[in-house]
Amino acid sequence: xxxxxxxxxxxxxxxxxxxxNLMLAFFLSGLVVWSIGESPWEALKFLIQGSLGRGDAIxxxxxxxxxxxxxxxxxxxxxxxxxxxxGSEGQAYVGGLGAALxxxxxxxYVPWYVTMPxxxxxxxxxxxxxxxxxxxxxAKRGSHIVITTIMFNFIAAALMVYLLVNVLIVPGKMxxxxxxxxxxxxxxxxxxxMALFGLDLGPAPFNVSxxxxxxxxxxxxxxxxxxKFGYEMRTLGISPSAAIYAGVPYVRTVIIAMLISGGLAGxxxxxxxxxxxxxxxxxxxxxxxxxxxxxxxxxxxxxxGIILAALLFGILYQGGADLSFEMPTITRDxxxxxxxxxxxxxxxxxxxxxxxxxxxxxxxxKA
Amino acid sequence: MEFFDIVVSILGSTxxxxxxxxxxxxxxxxxxxxxxxxxxxxxxxxxAAFASAVAAYLTGSPWLGLLAGIGVxxxxxxxxxxxxxxxxxxxxxxxxxxxxxxxxxxxxxxxAWFGQGGRTPQLPGDARFSPIILPGADAVREVPxxxxxxxxxxSGNNILTYMAFVAVPIAWWVLFRxxxxxxxxxxxxxPGAVDTAGISVSWMRYRAVIVAGFLCGFSGTYLAIAxxxxxxxxxxxxxxxxxLAALIFAxxxxxxxxxxxxxxxxxxxxxxxxQGKSVPxxxxxxxxxxxxxxxxxxxxxxxxxIGVARAPKAGGAPYVKxx
Numbered sequence: 001x002x003x004x005x006x007x008x009x010x011x012x013x014x015x016x017x018x019x020x021n022l023m024l025a026f027f028l029s030g031l032v033v034w035s036i037g038e039s040p041w042e043a044l045k046f047l048i049q050g051s052l053g054r055g056d057a058i059x060x061x062x063x064x065x066x067x068x069x070x071x072x073x074x075x076x077x078x079x080x081x082x083x084x085x086x087g088s089e090g091q092a093y094v095g096g097l098g099a100a101l102x103x104x105x106x107x108x109y110v111p112w113y114v115t116m117p118x119x120x121x122x123x124x125x126x127x128x129x130x131x132x133x134x135x136x137x138x139a140k141r142g143s144h145i146v147i148t149t150i151m152f153n154f155i156a157a158a159l160m161v162y163l164l165v166n167v168l169i170v171p172g173k174m175x176x177x178x179x180x181x182x183x184x185x186x187x188x189x190x191x192x193x194m195a196l197f198g199l200d201l202g203p204a205p206f207n208v209s210x211x212x213x214x215x216x217x218x219x220x221x222x223x224x225x226x227x228k229f230g231y232e233m234r235t236l237g238i239s240p241s242a243a244i245y246a247g248v249p250y251v252r253t254v255i256i257a258m259l260i261s262g263g264l265a266g267x268x269x270x271x272x273x274x275x276x277x278x279x280x281x282x283x284x285x286x287x288x289x290x291x292x293x294x295x296x297x298x299x300x301x302x303x304x305g306i307i308l309a310a311l312l313f314g315i316l317y318q319g320g321a322d323l324s325f326e327m328p329t330i331t332r333d334x335x336x337x338x339x340x341x342x343x344x345x346x347x348x349x350x351x352x353x354x355x356x357x358x359x360x361x362x363x364x365x366k367a
Numbered sequence: 368m369e370f371f372d373i374v375v376s377i378l379g380s381t382x383x384x385x386x387x388x389x390x391x392x393x394x395x396x397x398x399x400x401x402x403x404x405x406x407x408x409x410x411x412x413x414x415a416a417f418a419s420a421v422a423a424y425l426t427g428s429p430w431l432g433l434l435a436g437i438g439v440x441x442x443x444x445x446x447x448x449x450x451x452x453x454x455x456x457x458x459x460x461x462x463x464x465x466x467x468x469x470x471x472x473x474x475x476x477x478x479a480w481f482g483q484g485g486r487t488p489q490l491p492g493d494a495r496f497s498p499i500i501l502p503g504a505d506a507v508r509e510v511p512x513x514x515x516x517x518x519x520x521x522s523g524n525n526i527l528t529y530m531a532f533v534a535v536p537i538a539w540w541v542l543f544r545x546x547x548x549x550x551x552x553x554x555x556x557x558p559g560a561v562d563t564a565g566i567s568v569s570w571m572r573y574r575a576v577i578v579a580g581f582l583c584g585f586s587g588t589y590l591a592i593a594x595x596x597x598x599x600x601x602x603x604x605x606x607x608x609x610x611l612a613a614l615i616f617a618x619x620x621x622x623x624x625x626x627x628x629x630x631x632x633x634x635x636x637x638x639x640x641x642q643g644k645s646v647p648x649x650x651x652x653x654x655x656x657x658x659x660x661x662x663x664x665x666x667x668x669x670x671x672x673i674g675v676a677r678a679p680k681a682g683g684a685p686y687v688k689x690x
């Protein structure tokens with residue numbers, strides 16, 4: 001490991017290398033498209049047009065982006081504390097229950113802006129509660145948080161299906177979902193924001209939770225880099241033994257970090273449940289929790305990086321839907337392949353290119 | 368239905384449902400005992416299922432299907448090894464990534480090649496592993512108790528089922544009675560000591576993940592061409608994670624792994640059986656309870672309420688030779 005200790009300028013470590021990893025992931029994705037007999041350039045063109053070409057396309061892209069910002073922040077906060085929260089998916093799912101209960105209880109009586117704080121609190125509290133047991137098991141009993149959060153994703157899925165099929169279902173209906181919220185339980189569309197740019201939102205579900213997501217990005221930045229707790233979290237993440245030696249309370253830090261992480265994941269439900277569907281449905285999270293892992297890795301667990309990475313995945317999700325329409329041989333699942341390759345190259349293989357980059361850099365530095 | 372017939376039918380499906388878990392959990396056993404966490408079991412199983420279904424369809428031979436399944440599964444293992452052993456990447460991130468690649472790629476390729484929405488074409492009977500009737504199964508069927516058990520639970524399974532149960536003692540023997548097994552367990556507990564003894568930690572770990580890929584090849588093949596007659600979109604449906612739970616539940620030991628898989632298979636079989644039926648006194652039990660039970664049990668175990676589950680000490684940590 002002679003190259004590991006060579007310091008590189010920040011623009012290489014945080015700019016060039018992640019970009020090269022991303023390019024590799026896209027290159028391989030292009031190879032997959034090419035190998036099934038389609039042109040990668042054509043596919044890319046449809047992807048961009050389908051996600052950024054029209055007002056409603058941008059609206060859908062930003063709608064997906066909003067969900068991914070929440071789950072990306074969720075994974076990132078836990079990551080800073082050295083915890084790998086794979087459970088954002090389940091926490092978002094249960095968070096939907098909190099958001100939906102607030103909407104169902106209040107939508108008849110008050111306008112949306114009164115319901116909103118309750119929906120936010122409901123989503124965050126339910127999401128955080130779903131992270132509590134894995135957090136406690138990690139902090140107190142030493143069980144690996146990765147395993148317990150995976151288990152809790154499945155338990156959440158079973159629990160929510162049970163509740164939707166047996167408890168929350170509208171009597172006499174077949175579909176396992178709650179009743180549609182009245183306007184007082186929904187989050188309004190951001191059509192005025194799009195109109196500022198001369199764009200027509202159309203049917204796209206781009207809504208107020210996007211603004212909530214941006215506020216949360218700022219708050220997470222404050223929390224991690226500007227508070228004592230954030231400092232303790234980062235210390236614990238870099239070196240648990242040093243943190244404990246320095247007097248950071250391990251149990252408390254782990255549990256609070258996971259509660260924040262779970263709360264952020266739960267808030268993703270604001271976008272999908274209150275903002276878009278206006279009802280709680282089975283499987284409404286649809287993998288957004290797992291996309292959060294990719295978003296957090298690519299965004300280097302920094303809110304700005306997370307916004308950019310979430311936007312990229314928003315483009316992929318919306319553009320991919322359009323692409324599968326234009327090129328029927330390419331199914332929407334191509335996005336999942338790209339997502340997997342991005343996680344592989346930006347996450348697991350993040351150090352692969354470093355030795356080569358160091359060697360090239362040293363050549364230039366000498367010259 | 369008579370009570371006893373119900374028991375026999377549930378036990379029969381218990382065996383069928385535990386086989387993919389068993390192969391996969393044994394795969395995880397080899398990998399994790401060598402210190403490589405493998406969240407990617409699910410993806411390997413799925414990729415192997417797809418490969419075996421495609422190969423069996425093209426060649427008409429289930430054995431070539433099995434070979435393809437094993438090959439593709441080992442390729443996934445090697446990528447996992449390259450990321451987590453050679454490049455010292457995060458093993459969990461790598462596993463998560465490979466799961467996504469498998470879920471997506473199987474459907475993309477399936478749709479591009481066969482155009483059936485990600486399914487592969489239905490396999491004819493002789494391209495599958497079909498049930499084997501053990502000698503005397505029909506003769507003893509009339510014997511009370513033991514007869515139906517022998518005829519419907521022990522006999523009438525396909526060859527992979529019997530191979531799974533043979534794999535358990537073999538896995539135990541390899542891990543605990545051979546030099547390879549001792550070294551494999553040692554790189555999972557204290558890689559530094561193995562390195563000092565002049566044995567390559569990387570090569571040891573690579574061999575462990577290859578064994579894991581090999582075994583996942585069997586479980587995927589079982590899903591696609593023994594249990595079903597085609598590959599279906601995301602057909603592993605979380606079984607890789609249940610196998611992981613079973614592995615932990617069994618505290619990383621081969622024979623308990625078998626019992627944990629049978630237990631989780633049994634819960635699955637009961638859940639299928641209970642669908643829409645009501646129990647006297649209790650009423651209708653929601654099937655979701657049975658679906659969640661393996662995960663709940665594993666969490667309770669991890670909490671230390673059913674003995675202590677101690678993971679291999681060096682698990683999840685890349686080995687750095689020099690500093």
